[in-house]
Amino acid sequence: MSDQNQVRLIKKYANRRLYDTQTSTHITLHDIRQLVIDEEPFQVLDAKTGEDLTRSILLQIIQEAESDGEPIFSSDMLRGIIRFYGPFQGMLGNYLEKSIQAVVDIQAKTGQQSSQAWSDYMRSQLPVMQDLMGQYVEQSKQLYLNTQNLFGMFPGFPGTPGRSDKDKKSEDDDKA
Template identity: 35%
Template structure:
């Protein structure tokens, strides 16, 4: 019997049916979406091979939600274009961390923002101004994430030595040390960001 903190195992069969081993019932993608909203941890495994296919199933859930005629698209076309452009790019390795940290910061503040919105709607315009504080915190965290992302771009861009024109001066041996320092700075920024996110949750 799995431990209490172990993720619920969802089995996906060849006929695309999903089986919740925790409740011994068949479930749908909509059910899995509700489990995510309830913060219920689960993994999806291929029933035949046992491979972890959680990523592809979660991606499928997003696809279904984005194409629900009764719903509202959450991913702007401009964002989707930018995201697609990063696939195969040397910056692809940085994007997941950037997106994850941004969403973590937003999630830390969503409950506080929700409370502010509940108080504000139907009341005076002065109460609406109370929403500005949590919104500014999210905007500030997003700005810092973007700065970190831009620093990472500047750090990795010089790696494309093949693009240098013929006769270009050889790079100083100190450049490698400089890039190493940049990488160290980036790691420190990520660690500082994580501490900031944690402190936001404790406040």
């Protein structure tokens, strides 16, 4: 197996330091972020237990990036993601993964990944993209609500067809 195909091993010690076994040096989260950008395969393991900490480290990198500059995730978006944990998390995870992969594929096909031209283009397309995503989200929401209504999953859910004015008045009386 060539060096390019080998997974780079990073060990995390109790003192929270990260050690790159390939270069025999201590590294930072910024260095690991660069490995991600360079698409270099790596794995982070707890030096003592051998536990895989890769996801945890990647989440730390995202948290740092969200704290600096303009965040990707709004508070409302994070609340929405949290609500999906449970019975629908597999569906959301799969959707997000495919959506991000589609963006990466588009970047790769245009040959402009990480270039200023791509950034400028995306900035100019932002209003169009936001409008399209807004339409998509609204259509997805309607599809989801229609599916719930079809199967009668939430008969008392606001906006459910078939709710009589009596049901609404009874609900209002209960609140009073």
